[in-house]
Amino acid sequence: MQPSREHEKPHLVVVGNGMAGTRLLEELLTLEPSRYRITVFSAEQAPGYNRVLLSPVLGGERDEPSIITHDAEWYAARGIQLVLGDPVVSIERRQKYVVSRSGKRVPYHRLVLATGAQPRRLSCAGADASGIATFRDLRDTRDLIRASECSRNAVVIGGGFLGIEAAEGLHRRGVNVTLIHSGKWLLNRQLNAEAGALLRDDLLRRGLHVRLSARTASFDSDHRGRVRAVRLKDGTRLPADLVVQAIGIEPDTTLARAAGLHCEQGILTDDTLQTFDPAIYAVGECVQHRRRTFGLVAPLYEQAKVCAAHLAEQGHRRYHYQDSATRLKVSGVAMFSAGNIQGASDLYWHDPQAGFYRRLWLDGTRLSGVVLYGDTSGASWYEQQLGRDISAWRDTLLFADRLPEQAA
Ligand SMILES: Cc1cc2nc3c(=O)[nH]c(=O)nc-3n(C[C@H](O)[C@H](O)[C@H](O)COP(=O)(O)OP(=O)(O)OC[C@H]3O[C@@H](n4cnc5c(N)ncnc54)[C@H](O)[C@@H]3O)c2cc1C
Incomplete structure (x- = not known):
């Protein structure tokens, strides 16, 4: 009997089915839907979901089904083998296979670590109490x-x-x-x-x-x-x-360290998201790239794009960190912060009665940071202006997002 063509394809194993892992799959399948046979291991029982939306689930504003982004059918339809609730416990790098907790031994040609981060915990007296x-x-x-x-x-x-x-x-x-x-x-x-x-x-x-x-x-x-x-x-x-x-996170490097991959705070990667082992890539919060670790989704999505391009052997992309804006997901509280807000700011407006507040930081003639509170309708406009020369409208910059000729 002829072996099926599927088994002739190189095998890609992804460890971690979180936001970076699932985004990597999306990006790779867009570029190269059939280059690899793919197996995904997840330590969690749930299929792909939007972790960011756990906050509204906790608050009762959303339910669990509404935050599922990749259900079991999504993987099945793309021929991806999804292994849930079975974390990878070791990587045998010389012979190129991973072993899962249940004892599955799966060979790989390329391996992507997308193991995310672990919450930090206090170690003071009584910290092992339940609750x-x-x-x-x-x-x-x-x-x-x-x-x-x-x-x-x-x-x-x-x-x-x-x-x-x-x-x-x-x-x-x-x-x-x-x-x-x-x-x-x-x-x-x-x-x-x-x-x-x-x-x-x-x-x-x-x-x-x-x-x-x-x-x-x-x-x-x-x-x-x-x-x-x-x-x-x-x-x-x-x-x-x-x-x-909720005192911060630490990149989950357990598996990578045990496999002898070079790690500091996170798993060290180059600009292509390749680790020190050329067959192994890493994306997401487990990564340390140019001394930086990560805690927001925007940079992870960019990493996923770059890593996918290299896995697809269209490797012209390089990962560069870019500051990302942050918003709080508390309904009724509007706040927006972007850029560098250290040091003295230059432009400021506060309407205490309406509860509106704006503060802008300039670096010479360039907008370097912004904080909006109460009314964040100008957020995307200011985000686009970050790093740009704003000397032409410095006088009106505090409300420039509302002026039609500048907002255009
Ligand atoms: C409640 C909450 C709200 C957030 N809100 C925002 C927000 O508003 N904006 C924003 O930008 N970011 C937000 N974040 C952060 C964002 O969710 C993370 O940056 C993002 O999820 C990180 O993606 P990741 O894939 O690197 O890690 P994760 O999404 O954590 O995925 C890693 C996965 O790998 C699994 N794993 C680990 N080890 C193994 C192993 N050995 N084998 C198999 N699987 C393994 C883990 O169980 C996990 O499922 C929020 C996070 C939380 C928790």
Whole structure:
């Protein structure tokens, strides 16, 4: 019997079916729908879903089916073998095969690591109590929703995007939430102090509690090992039967390190997303590219495009990092931040009654950073102007997005 043509194709194995892994598949299939036989391993049970939308799922604004982006039929229709709930546990680089937890041994010609990141966890006294959760995947989200049904007081640790969205989500589910943040203001990497204060006021008005410059010292638990309170370094005791840690992420390099791939904070790649092993690529939050690691989807999508072009052997692309804009997914709170907002800003407007705020940073004659709060209708206009010479309309720049001749 003749071997089927399918088995003559080179085999591509993708480890991780998250946002970078699924985007890579999309990009590759667009360029070269039939170059490879493809197997995808996922540690999660769920098929492809939009992780960004876990926040509205936690808040009850969306349901699980609405965030599925790639269901089992999508893979089947493209002849992709999808292995769910079975993480790859080792890579045998010399003989080029991977081994999964269930013992599957799958050879590859090309391997892509898209293993994402792990939430950071505190290691202070009491941190192993039950009821101390993270917010990273669908399983965490389900656990938080379940816990919200029997929790009265939650403490969310971390006033970045994830922490604020987790706090808002639990609050919408009727839990009394205190958000604690070690910075002097919320979102202190994306917002300046004034915009951060506007955000805190908005959250307070909604009924959340916010504590700034607050550092966790330890957790109290009851005789069953369930968390009962968070103790801060200033001695404050915050009662809590649920705690969410949202204190950042770390690239998941476990598999790559064990296989002897060169890693620092993340898996080191060159501008083509190739690791130190020419048969192995990496994309997404597991990557470290030119000393940088990642935490937003926009750069990962660009990486997926570049990596797919090289896998398709149309390798003219190079990955270059570009700053991406950030928005908070808390309905009723409009904020936008882009570019470099360090140092003194140049242009500023605030209408306290309407709650509208704009601040722009200039680098010589170029727009270098922008923060909008309350009204973000000009966000995409300002984003397009970043890095451009704006001297022609400096006088009107604060409202330039509303002037027809400049918005055009
Ligand atoms: C609640 C939430 C809200 C967010 N909101 C935003 C937002 O508004 N805007 C934005 O830009 N970004 C947002 N992000 C960040 C964004 O989701 C991530 O940047 C993106 O998902 C990272 O994609 P990734 O594919 O690298 O990692 P992931 O999406 O985490 O995918 C990695 C996958 O690999 C799997 N895996 C790991 N090891 C193995 C193994 N050995 N074998 C098999 N599978 C493995 C993991 O289980 C996971 O499923 C948010 C994140 C969260 C959690």
